[in-house]
Amino acid sequence: MFLAGIKKELKLFTRGFRLWGILIAIVGIALMYPGMYKLIEVMADMLKAVSAEAGVSADEAIGSITGMLDGLSSLYGGSLANVGFFTGIASFTAEGFLIMALLLMATAGGEQKKRSVIMPNCAGLTPAGYVVPKFVMYPALIGVLGFIGAILTALFSQLMFGGIIPYENIAFSGGCVAFYLVFMISVYFLFGIATGRPGIGVVIIYFGSALLPTLLGAFDINKYNPFALQSMIMTSPADADMQNFWLSIVVTIVLTVICCLLSLIITTVRRIDNSEGVANL
Secondary structure (H helix, E strand, O other), X not given: OHHHHHHHHHHHHHOOOXXXXXXXXXXXXXXXXXXXXXXXXXXXXXXXXXXXXXXOOOHHHHHHHHHHHHHHHHHOOOOHHHHHHHHHHHHHHOHHHHHHHHHOOOOOOHHHOOOOOOOOHHHOOXXXXXXXXXXXXXXXXXXXXXXXXXXXXXXXXXXXXXXXXXXXXXXHHHHHHHHHHHHHHHHHHHHHHHHOXXXXXXXXXXXXXXXXXXXXXXXXXXXXXXXXXXXXXXXXXXXXXXXXXXXXXXXXXHHHHHHHHHHHHHHHHOOOOOOOOOOOO
16 A cells, blocks of 8 residues: 555656756756855856956946955855755755745645545545655655755855865765755645645745744744754754754654654544545535
């Protein structure tokens, strides 16, 4: 039963534009911020060359651009490679999650359509066979892809700026991204499966994820939870609170299991008999 559910989810995920869309989004986000800073650097050099040929002074504009880049570099160890890497991977928790969630709407309860829950009884799936494969497959898959995205961002940053980003920084920040995405996708699937309206879930969870860390920080309870991982993404392991890091990962895994169990309970309670033409809610 479990393998049948995994097979169904794999077919649903790999058909259409879902898989390719997520892969394109990961590569695009990994390129975006390093590419943006490299473009600014190239524009400053071009402006300097053009102004020299034309005999026109552009020192003020060039100084403003280089000053901005130098200021950013000083915040991240004096390297533009670090700037591109840290700012790039942070976008995976915002724009990256939003794109992935939109592409996964059909798998996150969208197949339920207008009914509160549609169990594919014709395929012989039980509620556990419907819910558990989703939580086994998608959070882990998105977490792995998020970690790969962090590695790609580091590679692009190093290629563009020539700096060296320590492997421990890549692994630490990539781990923060991966487990944060595991949590976010789990909550998203819980909402989508419970309501059959993943589109509304995207909006609520996206804006909630921007507001909740501020509220947690205001009440000084911003440790030992998935949002603590989000706040540590742009921190090197040497400066990070490792106890907070490891305990936040444990809490994330526990919350993912809870999301799965809640989804299973809701699906079991609200199960519809599809043998009849009208839903019996």
